[in-house]
Amino acid sequence: MSRADEIFETEQEISPAEFRDERSSRGKSSKYRQFREVAKQLDSIDDGGSVKKYEELTETEVSSIRNQILQLVDEDKDRAEREFRATRKKMKDGGKDKTNEDGEQLYYLYIYRQ
Structure with a gap:
């Protein structure tokens, strides 16, 4: 059996309520609403505005923060025309990627208005 067939066999039909429940963030990103x-x-x-x-x-x-910022963007605009932006850049430490004590990559985040 191919991997595609295996995936196909896992298909389930769920209700819209179950879908919303499974996809909800349970408030994880909403605590970043202040951004x-x-x-x-x-x-x-x-x-001349600041970043x-x-x-x-x-x-x-x-x-989570980027998701909050993107909610400010008019859905009709394409990516190039977004007014509110949140971009990231990897942090480096002596040329190597900087990580926290759990080994997670760390980033700078820049929020600005185009």
């Missing part, structure tokens, strides 16, 4: 307010208060960097920089964030933290 939306940070983004809203920024002036456009094209007009907020955060350090030593894990992938999970970066993802």
Whole structure:
């Protein structure tokens, strides 16, 4: 049996309520909602506005904050036209990727308004 067949055999039908329950974050990213307010208060960097920089964030933290910022973006706009941005960059320590005590990659996160 091919892997595709194995995957196909795991198919299940679930209700929309079960789907929402399984996909919900259970508040994990909502505790980062305050970063939306940070983004809203920024002036456009094209007009000399500032960029907020955060350090030593894990992938999970970066993802949760980015999800909050992306909720500010009008869904009709394509990626190139996003007004609110949250971008990351790997932290380095002597040329090597910087990690925390759990071995997780650490990042800088930049929040700005285009």
